Amino acid sequence: MSKSASTQIDVFQEKFAKVKDEVSKVMVGNAEVITLVVTSLLAKGHVLLEGIPGVGKTKLVQTLADVLDLTFSRIQFTPDLMPGDIVGTNIVTENESGKKTFEFQAGPIFANMVLADEINRATPKTQSALLEAMQENSVSAGGETRKLDQPVFVLATQNPIEMEGTYPLPEAQMDRFLFKLKLDFPTAAELHTIVDRTTQKEEPKATKVLEKGDILKMRDVARDMPIAKPIQDYAVRLALATHPEIKDCHELVKKYVRFGVSPRGIQALILGSKVIALLNKRNHVSSEDVRSVLLPSLRHRVLLNFEAESELVETDFILNALVDSTPDA
Amino acid sequence: MIENPQIITILINRVRKRLFFYRVLKELVVFLAVGFFIYLSALVSLGPSGLGRGVFSSYLFIVIVAALGLIFIYRLRYMPSKMDAASTIDRKARLKDQVLSTYWFIRKPHNSPFIPMLIEKTAQLCKTIDPGRLLSINWIIPYCLVAILFFAFYIAGIQRSFFLGDWRSEIFNGARVKVSLRAVSDPKSADLFTDVFGENSEDLDLADSSLFTKQYDENDLVGIQDEINMRAILARDGIEKIAKALDGRPEYREVVDALRTEKLDDAMKMLSQVVGGGPQISDNLKTNEGEYNSPSSDSQFLENIDKVASELGNIGAEINEEALAQALQSIEDAQSMIDSQDQLRQFNDNVGGLGAPPDQLSPLTAARFGDQANPTEAQPSAEPISVNAQGGTLFRQGAVARGESDQDSDEGHQAGSASGDSEAAALEGAAVPRLEANLQLETVRINESESDGRNDGEQTWFYSPTEKQTGEDVNFRDLVGRSSYSNSGVIDQPETPIRQKKIIRDYFINIHNKGEIR
Structure with missing residues (x-):
């Protein structure tokens, strides 16, 4: 049993490293983002990528799809995009005998990896079409519920600066994403590398290193990772500390936070911590693992009030303050 | 063979005991430091008013010790939990919650396949951990340094009077010498010193002298x-x-x-x-x-x-x-x-001498005595008067008046004259015949039995005319004064230091004190 567990951890880490290395062949920089994207995939979550245009959001997702041997579809969200364009629709088809029947034409959501590009450009109605798919891994269309093929991994991107004509994601929608990741602008060295790689005759291409089955196994391994109650308690305390209605909450929370994180936020913390623990070749989750996924897990779940927005206070600042003020396990 | 969970538990228990011991030690150090500081602070702030002395200081000490003792016991009422000990091991050995998680899963079994491996790995790790090294006692060094500094300060305060003043001896030595002035006002015993200062008081050292200077007015002591x-x-x-x-x-x-x-x-x-x-x-x-x-x-x-x-x-x-x-x-x-x-x-x-009124000296010197051109007010002098002379500081002397002739003198002596006919031109004040007589006392002791053959053994005292006026009205002080003056060697004793002789001489010459001028 022990050997088996040890092997599982080794295999997990090895495969994870392979994916990361393969993605890094195409993607330059943002190593942490790559790790967290794969982490989210293995934790059965979805990722919201945020970054200015051109930093490689779409490229990252495409590369990941290539590496993981998953079916991939891309949805470019626009204001006129309709829910049916995402989930699919029934169309009238005529068979050989001339009989006309409705046939469900699956939308792009029926893929293992879905890139919802510039998700905040679509209307909330369309955005909400993703809700069921992301949470339930199923789609209801034409009076019929259809299961999505596992794994389902939605990566949405949004541009934080071009806010005109956009529809910010509703809180319920945001809460469905396990992580919200921010892509930083590359450094000078990274820009040189990007230029070198993309201006040649042949661009580097990622190859498949992981089968679909491997991903599902890795997901199971991650779920088996034990977490001791004191560590779990630390995650819970961190999550609760974001709530302004709680007595003796942090001063910043009291001043700037409108709503604290939901239970999904704690789930995200724990699931992300488990994968990170496995990546670190440990067979237990530590407080450090919790802290390492705190910002991507909770930053989009803490809703700030007007005062915070007017003072340009970001959730990351508040969460870091909470980490400092919350004693660990 | 000890099983893996036991190895982990044993280490946790050892660390737990050590943690408790350190906590006791730390609390004790803090308890002593805070208690001592509060006690000293209270005494320093209350001392001069008398509240920080005697029984009060003892009560204060007991109250502080009792209060801090209760806090001490309250803070130590619980031993650190095993989870705390496990967490401490993780923190000190940088194990990222490994021991904590393992101990948790030992207590609460879990069906994860990773747990047996976790326990095994942690047990191997625990074998290599020495609680003594893990929890070193180095943290106590700063406390000890503070304590050493504090005690050095305290010792310096005892040796020098900058810290606690002249009542320090009572705080630390606890010397208790009861002094009763009753013996002075109503002397019953010939041994006045013992009556006043108590038995063996002459053996008291410098630190104890402050008791007298504090409890009694300097004039009383003199x-x-x-x-x-x-x-x-x-x-x-x-x-x-x-x-x-x-x-x-x-x-x-x-x-x-x-x-x-x-x-x-x-x-x-x-x-x-x-x-x-x-x-x-x-x-x-x-x-x-x-x-x-x-x-x-x-x-x-x-x-x-x-x-x-x-x-x-x-x-x-x-x-x-x-x-x-x-x-x-x-x-x-x-x-x-x-x-x-x-x-x-x-x-x-x-x-080193008890208190002596500093204002008994006059800046007038013998050389200036009688200098009418430069009358000088007597000013207080910081130079203490000697109390070691056989004649002591004597009794209160009166003022003499400038140029006021001694009414009863038929020998040409003038009032204010310290030696015969010299003038007291530089001095002011009303004549006090009786005391002035003391100044000019010139006694001739004649044993009549030797001179006229009478053998009654009585001495006859002859005074100059100035003295006769007070001859019948003598009290103790006058008597003593006369005796001291009759002993003309009072300042000629070979053992009397020159400086003290000068002080005594100046004292009698410049006996005036502005407040005593009548």
Whole structure:
């Protein structure tokens, strides 16, 4: 049993490293983002990528799809995009005998990896079409519920600066994403590398290193990772500390936070911590693992009030303050 | 063979005990430091007002210790939990919650396949962990440094008076010497020093002297010393009288010599042998209690001396045993008075002198005395007056008036003159004839028995006319003053330092004090 567990951890880490290395062949920089994207995939979550245009959001997702041997579809969200364009629709088809029947034409959501590009450009109605798919891994269309093929991994991107004509994601929608990741602008060295790689005759291409089955196994391994109650308690305390209605909450929370994180936020913390623990070749989750996924897990779940927005206070600042003020396990 | 969970649990228990021990140690150090600091702070803030002294300081100490003790016990009521110990191991050994998680899963079994491996790995790790190294006691070093600094400061405060002032000795030495001024106002015993300062007080050291300077006004202390010195002079004079009375008897030659050399013990022994033994003397004294008046006052002592001297001085008659016994008693009383002075000297030598009023000196020097062109107000001087002279600081002297002639003087002396006809031009103030007479006291001691053949043993005192006016109105102080002045060697004693002689001389010359001018 022990050997088996040890092997599982080794295999997990090895495969994870392979994916990361393969993605890094195409993607330059943002190593942490790559790790967290794969982490989210293995934790059965979805990722919201945020970054200015051109930093490689779409490229990252495409590369990941290539590496993981998953079916991939891309949805470019626009204001006129309709829910049916995402989930699919029934169309009238005529068979050989001339009989006309409705046939469900699956939308792009029926893929293992879905890139919802510039998700905040679509209307909330369309955005909400993703809700069921992301949470339930199923789609209801034409009076019929259809299961999505596992794994389902939605990566949405949004541009934080071009806010005109956009529809910010509703809180319920945001809460469905396990992580919200921010892509930083590359450094000078990274820009040189990007230029070198993309201006040649042949661009580097990622190859498949992981089968679909491997991903599902890795997901199971991650779920088996034990977490001791004191560590779990630390995650819970961190999550609760974001709530302004709680007595003796942090001063910043009291001043700037409108709503604290939901239970999904704690789930995200724990699931992300488990994968990170496995990546670190440990067979237990530590407080450090919790802290390492705190910002991507909770930053989009803490809703700030007007005062915070007017003072340009970001959730990351508040969460870091909470980490400092919350004693660990 | 010890199983893996046991290995982990044993380590956790050891660390837990060590944690508790360190906590006790830390609390104890904090307890002592805080307690000592509060106690000292309270004494420093309350000390000068008297609240920080004596019984109050003891109560304060007990209350502080009790309060801190309760806090101490309250804070140590729980031992650290095993989870705390496991967490400490993780933190100290940087194990990222491994021991904590493992111990949790030992307590609460979990069906994860990773747990057996986790326990096994943690057990292997625990074998390599030494709790002593993990939890070093180095944290106590800063506390010890603070404590050392604090105690160094404390010691410095004892050695020097910058920290706690002159009442420090009471705080730390706990010396308790009760001083009763009753003995001064109503002297019952010949040993005034013991009455006032208590037994063995002459052996007190410098630190204890502050008790007296704090508890009594400086003037009181100077007064006490003056009393002792005066009585010593009185005693010596009485002894001289007895010696003189016995001088005419050859069989008592050795006694006389012993008396004059102040070998009073020898003199008493010799007299006792003549009488027939010491114990008998006491008995005689008891039986003759009605006749011999125990000296309840100095005037009584003088009366006794005079009576004894007159009986012993009657050459024509045999000395009876009763007279000798009374002489012995008088000598014993005198010895007590002289012993008091010796004790006082010893005490002053040890403590460096008790308080002395600084304003008894005048800036006037003898050279300027009588300088009418430069009248000078007497100013306080920081230079302390000597209390070690045989004559002490004497009694209060009066003012003399500028140019005011001595009304009763028929010898051309002028008031204010310290020496004959010199003028007191630089001095101001109303004439006080009696005291002024003391200043100009010139006594001539004539034993009439030697001059005119009378053998009654009485001394006759002759005064200059100035003195006669107060001759009938003498009290204790006048008497002492006269005695001291009659002893012209008061400042000519070989053992009297020159500086003190000068102080004494200046004192009498510049006796004025503005507040005393009438």
